[in-house]
Amino acid sequence: MSGRHAAAPLSVPLWTPGVFVLIALMIPGFVFILARFIGGLAAVTNLSQTSPWGIWVAIDVATGVALAAGGFTTAALAHVFGRHAYETVTRPALLTAMLGYTFVPIALMIDIGRSWAIWHPIIYWQGNSVLFEVAMCVVLYTNVLYIEFLPIVAERYKDRVRLPGPLSILNGIVEKFLQVADRTLDRVMWVFILAGVVLSCMHQSGLGSLMLIAPTKLHPLWYTPILPLLFLLSAIAVGFPMVIFENALASASLPIEDETPVLSALSRYTVILLGVYGILKVADIVVRGAAGYLLEARVESFSFLVELLVGVFLPFFLLLKPSVRKSRRGLFISACLIIFGVVLNRLNVFLVGFQSPYAEKGYFPSIGELAVTTALIAAIMFLYRLLVTYLPVLTPRNHSHTTTACDGALLQEGRAES
Amino acid sequence: MNRRAFLKWAAAGGAAALGSPTIAAGAPRKVPDDPYGCLVDLTRCVGCRKCEQACNRVNNLPPPSTPFDDLVVFDRHRRPSPEAFTVVNRYHTGRRDDRGQLVPTFVKVQCMHCQDPACVSACIVGALTKKTNGAVHYDVSKCIGCRYCMVACPFQIPQYEYTDPITPRVRKCTFCFERISQEGGLPGCAAICPVEAITFGKRNVLLDLAKKRIQENPTRYIDSIYGATEVGGTSWLYISGEPFERLGFLTLPSKPIPQTAEAIQHGIFKYFWAPLTLYGLLGAIMYSVRPKTPSRISDDKGDQS
Ligand code: SF4
Ligand code: SF4
Ligand code: SF4
Numbered sequence: 084m085s086g087r088h089a090a091a092p093l094s095v096p097l098w099t100p101g102v103f104v105l106i107a108l109m110i111p112g113f114v115f116i117l118a119r120f121i122g123g124l125a126a127v128t129n130l131s132q133t134s135p136w137g138i139w140v141a142i143d144v145a146t147g148v149a150l151a152a153g154g155f156t157t158a159a160l161a162h163v164f165g166r167h168a169y170e171t172v173t174r175p176a177l178l179t180a181m182l183g184y185t186f187v188p189i190a191l192m193i194d195i196g197r198s199w200a201i202w203h204p205i206i207y208w209q210g211n212s213v214l215f216e217v218a219m220c221v222v223l224y225t226n227v228l229y230i231e232f233l234p235i236v237a238e239r240y241k242d243r244v245r246l247p248g249p250l251s252i253l254n255g256i257v258e259k260f261l262q263v264a265d266r267t268l269d270r271v272m273w274v275f276i277l278a279g280v281v282l283s284c285m286h287q288s289g290l291g292s293l294m295l296i297a298p299t300k301l302h303p304l305w306y307t308p309i310l311p312l313l314f315l316l317s318a319i320a321v322g323f324p325m326v327i328f329e330n331a332l333a334s335a336s337l338p339i340e341d342e343t344p345v346l347s348a349l350s351r352y353t354v355i356l357l358g359v360y361g362i363l364k365v366a367d368i369v370v371r372g373a374a375g376y377l378l379e380a381r382v383e384s385f386s387f388l389v390e391l392l393v394g395v396f397l398p399f400f401l402l403l404k405p406s407v408r409k410s411r412r413g414l415f416i417s418a419c420l421i422i423f424g425v426v427l428n429r430l431n432v433f434l435v436g437f438q439s440p441y442a443e444k445g446y447f448p449s450i451g452e453l454a455v456t457t458a459l460i461a462a463i464m465f466l467y468r469l470l471v472t473y474l475p476v477l478t479p480r481n482h483s484h485t486t487t488a489c490d491g492a493l494l495q496e497g498r499a500e501s
Numbered sequence: 502m503n504r505r506a507f508l509k510w511a512a513a514g515g516a517a518a519l520g521s522p523t524i525a526a527g528a529p530r531k532v533p534d535d536p537y538g539c540l541v542d543l544t545r546c547v548g549c550r551k552c553e554q555a556c557n558r559v560n561n562l563p564p565p566s567t568p569f570d571d572l573v574v575f576d577r578h579r580r581p582s583p584e585a586f587t588v589v590n591r592y593h594t595g596r597r598d599d600r601g602q603l604v605p606t607f608v609k610v611q612c613m614h615c616q617d618p619a620c621v622s623a624c625i626v627g628a629l630t631k632k633t634n635g636a637v638h639y640d641v642s643k644c645i646g647c648r649y650c651m652v653a654c655p656f657q658i659p660q661y662e663y664t665d666p667i668t669p670r671v672r673k674c675t676f677c678f679e680r681i682s683q684e685g686g687l688p689g690c691a692a693i694c695p696v697e698a699i700t701f702g703k704r705n706v707l708l709d710l711a712k713k714r715i716q717e718n719p720t721r722y723i724d725s726i727y728g729a730t731e732v733g734g735t736s737w738l739y740i741s742g743e744p745f746e747r748l749g750f751l752t753l754p755s756k757p758i759p760q761t762a763e764a765i766q767h768g769i770f771k772y773f774w775a776p777l778t779l780y781g782l783l784g785a786i787m788y789s790v791r792p793k794t795p796s797r798i799s800d801d802k803g804d805q806s
Contacts, residue, residue: 119666124663126664165787196644211766214625214649277787281780284779296759441657
């Protein structure tokens with residue numbers, strides 16, 4: 084494996100100032116998590132009988148899952164649709180997805196009242212419950228992600244498993260496991276790649292179906308029978324922007340290859356997806372006759388407009404310009420706007436647009452809730468940093484640059500663009 | 502949104518998520534056909550709060566902060582809480598009696614025990630179930646505390662023990678499930694009511710009784726039975742002398758709340774046809790665009806992730 088596609092561990096020191104900042108961000112969150120398990124949810128959160136769900140569900144779970152969509156969208160593009168030119172960005176996207184999904188049950192353990200019972204859905208099936216469907220798909224998909232990630236671990240540690248200290252008695256077993264995984268997974272990986280894409284589609288849309296059970300509580304700007312479709316489309320649309328966003332962050336602090344050509348090629352798909360999503364959003368409120376609510380000068384109408392104009396149409400028009408698509412900064416700004424739009428959409432559906440009858444006061448997250456969410460995000464970033472340091476995920480800079488088949492393919496994609 | 506627009510979108514949503522509009526239309530749901538119910542006659546209730554007291558006793562709830570005979574609680578409208586499964590509220594609708602005094606109307610609030618309950622449809626583990634006798638029953642041993650039932654309930658009934666760190670429960674009126682499961686058993690509140698404002702019986706019988714009372718005394722009652730059709734019907738029914746919307750009752754659709762979600766859900770997941778179709782479709786695409794040169798596989802090995 085030579086040339087620009089050789090992902091490799093980054094030989095950079097782990098304990099940089101940035102990493103210490105991440106750790107500092109985690110500490111208050113852990114204190115609040117402790118407080119939650121001593122004093123109950125009431126001690127830490129602003130949840131109430133009329134606001135049963137707060138940002139731990141809306142951000143940590145619903146938004147987190149949407150933003151992890153880079154994993155299945157790049158996998159679909161590179162491996163299902165055979166656009167192998169994009170393989171270079173599948174590994175980091177896969178890693179982000181894996182970390183994102185790993186943190187869903189962790190966030191849920193903190194949020195649900197009976198954390199020790201979190202496994203109950205595995206034996207108490209309730210097929211009518213949308214939440215059950217989402218939970219099952221997330222559990223399965225998380226495992227699929229681990230399987231998809233295993234070859235990366237095998238590639239690095241096969242033939243050189245050296246566990247420290249007493250763990251070394253496991254060396255043989257782990258070695259064997261990696262050997263077998265390496266040999267067999269290659270041949271059956273397509274099963275898991277397809278399963279991953281299907282499971283993602285199912286639960287990304289399922290997240291939208293969650294609120295269909297509350298027709299009298301969710302504001303008409305968002306309550307629509309096509310909510311599952313809108314959630315699915317927006318998740319697919321935010322997949323590549325997430326890859327762009329991550330890559331920009333990673334290359335700002337790590338010595339990795341400049342992937343701008345790959346990313347600008349990716350962004351062409353985003354324009355289409357975003358366009359379709361935007362048109363559907365507008366058509367939806369028009370067909371349902373909900374557009375009138377936009378004229379009410381209320382938080383909901385304002386939030387909806389920002390979501391649509393700033394989060395969908397602005398990046399759409401930006402990305403229509405080839406100059407924006409070709410520049411790193413243009414790509415990054417557009418990606419940020421799209422991500423903002425999806426985050427705001429999830430917040431709107433789960434919090435802003437959700438109004439219980441008899442509510443005496445609205446919901447606004449407490450310091451504790453914000454601190455825990457911050458800590459979880461910092462933990463994901465820390466693990467990302469840790470894993471790319473030791474595993475071949477990113478492509479380090481200064482590799483001898485030989486033109487490979489993939490480069491050729493990318494050049495063609497690029498030509499198709501202009 | 503009218504029905505046509507809904508179907509149009511359901512079809513679009515279904516088709517795009519690989520659902521089919523014909524299946525998405527869904528079959529009629531199974532609801533208990535001869536459940537028990539309670540008829541609350543608001544024209545009879547005198548606001549004595551004996552039902553609150555009885556409910557507290559039969560459910561072993563903690564003593565209230567203000568005693569049950571203290572009328573000061575009527576000064577604000579209360580909601581059921583983890584410690585009180587039912588509350589009585591006082592409303593003044595502006596009606597005056599012969600001497601010009603404002604006439605209060607008292608309204609008892611508790612779980613409506615919906616015929617097709619949103620909470621039951623939502624619950625991830627089936628901790629909430631609709632029993633054949635009409636009660637919507639909560640099984641704490643299954644509950645994981647996700648609070649999706651609270652998101653779902655259109656009446657905002659389930660209450661949560663937010664201060665319990667490890668074993669919080671969802672709390673709501675049980676319809677005195679154990680008591681009414683016994684021959685001749687009555688809910689605590691219905692049994693104690695001194696003015697017979699609460700009548701317990703088969704829901705069908707109660708509906709007839711309600712209609713009869715309204716017919717026989719059209720000046721006393723408004724011509725409406727709350728709970729007859731709301732969200733597909735509820736086991737608890739109310740008749741009143743005042744319009745319900747002035748008494749804190751919500752105006753709700755007559756379509757059962759779970760229908761939209763379940764129609765879409767079942768449309769997509771029936772026999773797993775949509776996920777399987779998608780799997781097949783993607784598989785076919787993957788196969789047709791696979792790299793033609795076999796050597797590529799080993800070249801790409803690490804990237805096949
Ligand atoms: S009123 Fe609410 S809690 Fe009671 S049965 Fe209906 S949906 Fe469930
Ligand atoms: S909180 Fe308990 S009863 Fe309510 S939906 Fe969740 S698991 Fe079911
Ligand atoms: S039916 Fe039982 S639990 Fe429900 S309000 Fe009456 S006494 Fe309380």
